[in-house]
Amino acid sequence: MMATFTSDFVLGGVAAMGAGLVTNPVEVIKIRMQLQGELAARGSHAQPYKNVLQAFVAVAKNDGILGLQKGLAPALCFQFIINSIRLSTYTRAVEKGWVHNKKGEISFLRGMFWGALGGVVGSYCASPFFLIKTQLQAQAAKQIAVGYQHSHTSMTNAIRQIYRKSGFFGLWRGSMASVIRTTVASSVQISTFGKAKSLLKDNDIITQPTCLSFFSGLAAGSFVSVAVTPFDVITTRLYNQGVDSHGRGLYYKGWLDCVAKILRSEGVYGVYKGFWPIYLRMAPYSTLVLLFFEELIAVREKYDLHY
Template identity: 70%
Template structure:
């Protein structure tokens, strides 16, 4: 695995996160709204994406829209460093090529999923802290379990004090399906779409090609990832008892069935539009930045 690909993948995601973290805050709040309650039986402080932006800004201030930014940057750097570098390495080594030289979509899905799973596991503590900080809100608009963290550092110390190292990785295994589905769908679709756009002479200019492929990949990813993303958000944000056990859910399957029983299929797609509005531009920016950074590196290598 090329070290430069690892770093470039992380840098690409960090650049994108500055732009997309506010919508991530909105998405997290909507996913926690009405937790384990039947539709129509609870107060909805967040009635839509635009209204939620205004509500957060009004009650938490404009900086409230960037809650959880620091752990979000760490999370995005780690997960995308692994998944983009693993995928690129697999392409360079022809591990996903057919006998005729074409890239196999199925193998692309597999390597994209592998990269996502590895990156998700190592970045799990930051995803958990990001979620818990993003859910913090003024009493009037608070949803979900409210943690008392004041920063990334305080969250690390508190979680470690209560549960040790294993506490920092609580929920990590449950997040793997989210990473596998999302990363596989995004990266494999991105590579295949780029090739098809060139093959059919639709978008051949490199930057525009990367942009269009990233937009399509992000759109498909948002459809695939929303249910497992809702589950991950609920598991990471729930409080724990004195023994470190979740107050609401005992694991991925327990969370899945409880949401279906109490909130229906609608509950599995809470925050879909916020997720779409986050994932589509984030995916586009990450993959575009990554392609551009790789192009800059290759130009530099040629000059050397």
């Protein structure tokens, strides 16, 4: 049983890394669009990123084609840690029957609880890599730079700079924003995936395993995009802001202060910046990570059965 849990832990992380590798360019675009016009009224600032397609072209032209994969190393580390924890936690809950009701059906609320629990633990453990990923992805050529520009040259350089300036716990700055964001995203993603899969299969709409996982993941990603965007914007802003000599944020004091300032300066539109790149990333990401995870588990079970 412990071997199975360990296997799920590793497979969950590997599946997420595979999905993260494919979707990282969209993540770079998302970060830039969320930082564009930070604390400025709509229409009163430069707009180097006008839409998703134009943003891809702008990044490739000014930062080079590899600019679309900025922050990839910490992004993959983040994906491995958070998803190995949350997916293995949810899988164990399913195996133990903790997400099922008295009829043996998957409970939406119980699925949300276990999805959120795994997400909270995973996001807090992986928070330093999310922080570094955000700051590296925000770095851009002067012509298209938005938001605070950090001087990191690599993931290890970023760790050294943050540690030197803010100490060990500086690597967890803004972690509560990430925990809230991931709680929402993970609970919605995993619960809607399980529920969609159950509905499609029980009603004989889709029964082929790979197609079932694909369309269930697509449904989960769509719901997550709507729910998580405001929390994602807040997390990006808190992680990317610079700090003073005392380690205090230059723009925001904390989560609530960030929300208040965005709404006051940018309106409701401000907390939904970057929705389309979030959707374009989240839908395929949710589809790929859950599909890869289930396919890897199927391979493991086939291997175990064979031997």
